[in-house]
Amino acid sequence: DxxxxxxxxxxxxxxxxxxxxxxxxxxxxDAMYWYRQDPGQGxxxxxxxxxxxxFQKGDIAEGYSVSREKKESFPLTxxxxxxxxxxxxxxxxxxxxxxxTEAFFGQGTRLTVV
Amino acid sequence: ELKVEQNPLFLSMQEGKNYTIYCxxxxxxDRLYWYRQDPGKSxxxxFxxxxxxxxxxxxxxxxxxxxxARLSTLHxxxxxxxxxxxxxxxxxxxxxxxxxKLTFGTGTRxxxxx
Numbered sequence: 086d087x088x089x090x091x092x093x094x095x096x097x098x099x100x101x102x103x104x105x106x107x108x109x110x111x112x113x114x115d116a117m118y119w120y121r122q123d124p125g126q127g128x129x130x131x132x133x134x135x136x137x138x139x140f141q142k143g144d145i146a147e148g149y150s151v152s153r154e155k156k157e158s159f160p161l162t163x164x165x166x167x168x169x170x171x172x173x174x175x176x177x178x179x180x181x182x183x184x185x186t187e188a189f190f191g192q193g194t195r196l197t198v199v
Numbered sequence: 200e201l202k203v204e205q206n207p208l209f210l211s212m213q214e215g216k217n218y219t220i221y222c223x224x225x226x227x228x229d230r231l232y233w234y235r236q237d238p239g240k241s242x243x244x245x246f247x248x249x250x251x252x253x254x255x256x257x258x259x260x261x262x263x264x265x266x267x268a269r270l271s272t273l274h275x276x277x278x279x280x281x282x283x284x285x286x287x288x289x290x291x292x293x294x295x296x297x298x299x300k301l302t303f304g305t306g307t308r309x310x311x312x313x
Contacts, residue, residue, distance in 0.1 A: 118301075127203075127287060127303040128242075143300070175241060187232060188301060190242040 088112065091176050091191035097199050098163070098170065106161045106194045108176035115180060117159035118188065121145060122173040131174075134159055163196065171198045201226045203290050205304035213312050215277050220307045222271040222288035231271045232289040232301065233262050242287065246273075275309075283311045 089110045098104045110117065116135050120128040130143030134153040148167025153159055159178075163170045173195050179188040202225040212218050222231070230249055234242040246255045248264035248271060255262050259282065261274045271288055285308045289301040 120303075125306075125308075127305045128289075128301075130300065130302070133300055187244050187247045189244065190234075192241045195239075 089176060089178055089189055089191035091174075091194050093194060094192065096194055096196045098196060100198060101165045103162055103164050104196065106163070106174055106176075106196070108159045108161065108191060109157055110159075110178045110189075110191075111157060112178055112180070112189065113156070114178035114189075115156070116178060117153070118177040118179070119143075119149075119151065119159070119161045120175045120177065122175060122193075128175060131161065170196055172196060201290065201302045203288060203302050203304040205286075205288060205307050207307060208305060209308050209310075211310045211312055212275075212278055214279055217277065218275050220273040220275075220286055220309075222273070222304055224269050224271075224288075224290045224302075226290075227266070227269075228290045229264075229266050230291045231264050232291075233271070233273055234287045234289065236285045236287065236306070238285075245286075278311045280311045280313060283309055285309070 092107045118133040119131040122128050129145050131149050132140055132143050132151040134140035137153055137156050140151050140153050148164055150162045173193050175193045176191040177188045204223045206221050232247055233245040235245050236242050246262040251266040253264045259276045264271045285306045287303050287306045289303045291301050
């Protein structure tokens with residue numbers, strides 16, 4: 086079955102540690118995205134990538150890093166520079182087919198700083 | 200800076216009633232998306248609206264888009280408990296297909312009361 090897989094589902098991080106969230110898709114989509122969601126709020130864009138080996142900062146990129154070495158994979162690293170990393174992280178991918186286009190989301194990773 | 204505003208933010212309604220959620224956005228865009236999110240879950244795509252005057256319906260939900268007014272509506276008809284969720288609209292102002300740099304509204308938390 087085609088889809089987007091995020092892992093782990095839950096992640097605990099000690100202060101000062103870097104952690105990496107995984108996002109894999111087998112939909113053959115070119116574009117991939119990372120969003121952050123805080124309780125009771127909408128989604129904010131962290132980073133996005135339109136093509137392999139290229140990515141751009143979103144609205145809240147500080148304290149995060151990404152890589153896009155393969156089309157299928159877009160991992161997000163939450164660095165120690167991110168002062169408030171506790172949140173729900175969602176990965177998405179998208180493609181245009183004919184006149185229609187939409188983004189598909191993974192199941193999310195809930196990150197908690199302990 | 201693109202702003203996407205939804206109202207109301209919270210909505211409690213009785214089963215069987217009708218109601219409308221509004222999504223206003225601040226810049227030109229002819230593509231708007233509606234998503235549903237259940238608590239602790241990822242986002243589920245509901246509608247993709249790609250042109251002015253677009254109307255789409257699925258079950259008790261109907262979405263429309265007025266690009267001139269920069270307004271989309273999500274209308275709920277004869278609400279049932281299963282529709283309880285948070286609904287997000289999202290706008291892509293880039294105009295570049297395959298680059299869905301979506302900006303999300305803050306969401307409308309809908310609770311259907313028996």
